[in-house]
Amino acid sequence: MTDSGTTSGLAPHQVLLVEDDPPIRERLAIALEAKGDCIVSAAASLAEARTFLAQRRYDLIVSDLRLPDGLAIELLAEARECQPEVEILVISVLGDETTILAAIAAGASGYLLKDALPEDIHATAIEVLSGGSPISPSIARFIVRRARQEGGSPPTVPGRDAPRLTPRELDILWGIAKGLTYNEIADQLDLSRNTVPSYIKAIYRKLQVETRGEAVYEAVQYGLIQL
Structure with a gap:
């Protein structure tokens, strides 16, 4: 990919994408690289992701929660420990509601649904990299429901x-x-x-x-x- 970041004097963001479904992985990678300000390394499993993390430092991890070799919660916590400056954006399906709070506790800065538009995926990634904490409306509603269940x-x-x-x-x-x-x-x-x-x-x-x-x-x- 062309290093368009040199035009502004800034290097592109290094992004680790963790997603096991090939079509979804390709769509997410294309969306993230669409503006030329992100370079994506794509992993299809937790094992592959750990290999990438051992080889390079990343600015952002965009990860599904359910992978073929387990949940990404531990991976995200490990990444936070070994690369404290990395930002984390979880992108998943609404069926993963039970792991949302665990993802936040593991260090996720944002949570986006997989059916988001490509431009929204890129914009959300950049928002997380800029220090924001975007979260899908449906996820916010779930957190509110959980709060009511736990505390009345x-x-x-x-x-x-x-x-x-x-x-x-x-x-x-x-x-x-x-x-x-x-x-x-x-x-x-x-x-x-x-x-x-x-x-x-x-x-x-x-x-x-x-x-x-x-x-x-x-x-x-x-x-x-x-x-």
Whole structure:
């Protein structure tokens, strides 16, 4: 592939794609490399992925959860330990709901469904590489359901110990819960697209979380939002 990153003075992102289904793997690789800013190494199993990780450092891992030789949860945790700077984007099917929270705990920064459009796949990967934590709306709903099952229905008003979020931060938190992209949140709230990440960082800091999924979970627990 042509190193188009040299035109901007930046090297392309090194991406490790872990997916066992050949047609899906090819579609994801094409989507990730479409803009010329990512170079993809493709693995069809956990064993292949571990071989790649032993040979090279990666900026991003895009991984399915269910592989022929097991679940990717341990692989993701291992990758985080040996390459702490690597970002992780889990891309799977809704049937994998039971492993979503485990993937987040293992270090996943984002969670995307396999049926996403190619442009959304690339945009989501770049968002994760830029420090974002995108998550599909259906996954956000699952996390909310899990929170209710574990802790009962959220209170109707914020509890006394709830972090103090500004009205604007609460608006943006709603956007996060709905699975909107940063740009969609900015457009919906008539904000500059450059300011949304700053608001989200403030929200994460107040909630003491690092990902969208965790933010939604904590916000529901505190009664800050109800979905």
